[in-house]
Amino acid sequence: MKTGICLLLSSAFLSICLAGCLPREPFTIESNVNPIFESNSRLISIHISNLKADDTLIIDDKESLNTLQTIFSSVMKVEGIVNMTDPGYSLSVQYDDKKQHDFYLWIGEKDKTITLMKTDDTQTAYTVIIKETNQLIDMMESVIE
16 A cells, blocks of 8 residues: 555656646747748749740739739748759749749649749759649640640
8 A cells, every 4th residue: 555655656746847847838830831932022924934845934914923922922841851853844933123033843733732942942842732733733734745
């Protein structure tokens, strides 16, 4: 009986000590959403080029630009080391202050993710969420092989 009480008290004491080691703030997971088209300037056009067929689609109408900006504002950063094949497409984002952001673009089939990589940061990749993939592929139909 004495050993049972000692074991119970020891367990309670150990539990109290371990509880004091827990973090005081709740654990949160940071979002991976990365707006990659951030700029204070106005977006004026997006050029999507097929690197294999030397074909370029220029998107400059306001509705399509807004759609693309929405699609690309919700990309997810790929964690870890990125090792990609050669891209099939390039994407160039043009702003009214002459600034430009350039990306490599990997496009697969519908209902699959699309991958982007900044040309000046080939260690980081981003994926377009699947629900937006089909819309982007439909817009790019004229340059997709």
